[in-house]
Amino acid sequence: MSESGMEGLLQRWRSLEHELGEAGVTMVAISKYAPDDAVAVLIDAGHRCFGESRPQLLRDRALRWPQCQWHMIGPLQKNKAKYVARHAAMWHSCDSVATAAAVAAHLDGRTLPVLIQVNISGNPDQHGISVDELPAFAAQITAIEGLQLCGLMAMAPHFGDVRPAFQAMRSLRDKMFDGSVGQLSMGMSGDFREAVEEGATMVRLGSVLFGELDIRNNRND
Template sequence: MSTSVADNLARVKERVAKACASAGRPESSVTLVAVSKLKSAALIREAYAAGQRDFGENYAQELRDKATELQDLDGLRWHAIGALQTNKVKYVARVAHAFHALERWEVAAELSKRREGAPPLPCYVELNLGQEDTKHGLSPEALGDFLTRVRELPNLQPVGLMALPPPTDDVARMREGFARLRELAHARALASLSMGTTHDFEQAILEGATVVRVGTAIFGERT
């Protein structure tokens, strides 16, 4: 079996389409973000040539460097998907199409400041549903007050929620975590859900994901 990026991408898109059909949703309702962290610019070019336009990077400086190296690719959209330190905001604010890990007020304020003069930056507030020490994110209880403050910032646009529910191979538990995030988003009038990775993106789509972040199934294991 071929393991080219183009072939892998085609298989993932087919799986996305099948999950959307099972959920009674159009395929266009889900954005596939190819997570390219620690992958070469050459591999990103391969995915781009195969039709992929949305790419996710975890590290701010890597995002900055790749955005510069690949600026010749028209229509490429960068998604900043990792936790961000205040002193690294400058690397993300101008080049990101969206930010998927907003959890700190200081970062929100700095993003808004450095986004001035550009369109508002779509942001997903990250929640830590399982209150896991190893993961970033706000508690669900803190979401309301945080959103109220962020919505007052002029250059950010909170569009949805993001979470990495506790890992499990139990499909029912997977869907339970995704369903909880969907309910929290609905309660706060947020239309978008960034959830689901290589391990569980089909279950996330069945529970309403509008963005799935898939790396390994497209680019292979990271070394």
Template sequence: MQGLRTIRSRLREAETRVGRAPNSVTLIAVSKTQPEDRVRAVLQDGQRVFGENRVQEAQSRWTPLREEVGGIDLHLIGPLQTNKARAAVELFGTIHTLDRPRLAETLARLAQERGASPEVFVQVNTGREVQKAGCPPEEADALVARSRELGLPVVGLMCIPPDGEDPVPHFRLLREIAGRNGLSGLSMGMSGDFEEAVAEGATHVRVGSAIFGARDVSAPPVATGA
């Protein structure tokens, strides 16, 4: 798929420009609401790391696809309700949207029951936008500490900068918070700004439309079937 090949090339160039090792940044192909034919085309080009926003949609798409294709690594990048947490920890290898103590407690309890836990990023609402998930920046240290206390494998932080703003200050704020908490993972950067995110230290970038093309938001998500 040409979109995927273009993004991979741009990502490698972005790494090179700032002296980072090739393939040091994980490309998450955001497949939410994308039709099955586009997802299959990206799979055929070798992509195995995918991001989904909704647990139920991810279950319907990826449960059958995982039976066909091996090595798929799923990342939850959308808000997580506590009543969907059990399904999330069973489906996803990484959850990028831990944003409150109650959710941390639920994930920790489920991990203890299962004997395993997804890796976790704490989501920080760097723009303090009321319509967005994520803890306020001033609460991030406490949430990281509480999550670690509960035994969760916190590997980094995630943010989504406000639309229309320069994303770089938000990336730098996230990096600062991660640094003082001893976290190396930085999930930041999307289709329009992932190169800037790489320059600011991103370890994971989340790219959807630049890989798959524009979403048809008028149509319901297409579930993957036999």
């Protein structure tokens, strides 16, 4: 990485860390499209929370940088469950009981924090369970030994006002956890400030953080 690229990354990280720290919100740096040297720059600067969508890459980076938390944020196939079970600090995208059971089978005695992904926009192209399915699904996940249900995750609609979706997610979280602390992972590069204002406890930032180092050319997540 060039010196200018490194300095730009660090400036963006410091600014976002300050802004989100003031709000008490955790930044999950979505490093799935970032090169290793960019990830290393953030780790050297003190960042410790990263998100990956490819289970093997999560495994590889967790083994290389065990001092960090590596969150699984993408769809998961059962045949890749062992990587998440052994190396993820949190699983954000749980939306299948069968896959959850496959993950639990590889936990080897450890506990894995889990967020249920809710398809809050009702978009058939997005992953996640429906709002109507949530109570029964949550009960099934809670019953699986080794998995600790600790909150919800969602993606906002691609178009239009994102606030109703974020408000609905906060209401679901509050109802599910009945006043106790539950994580709410919502908000990405294009809408994280609205998510923070509506109650997010974690935001997932890729392009707004990594900038030109994000190989998707600054797409919105």
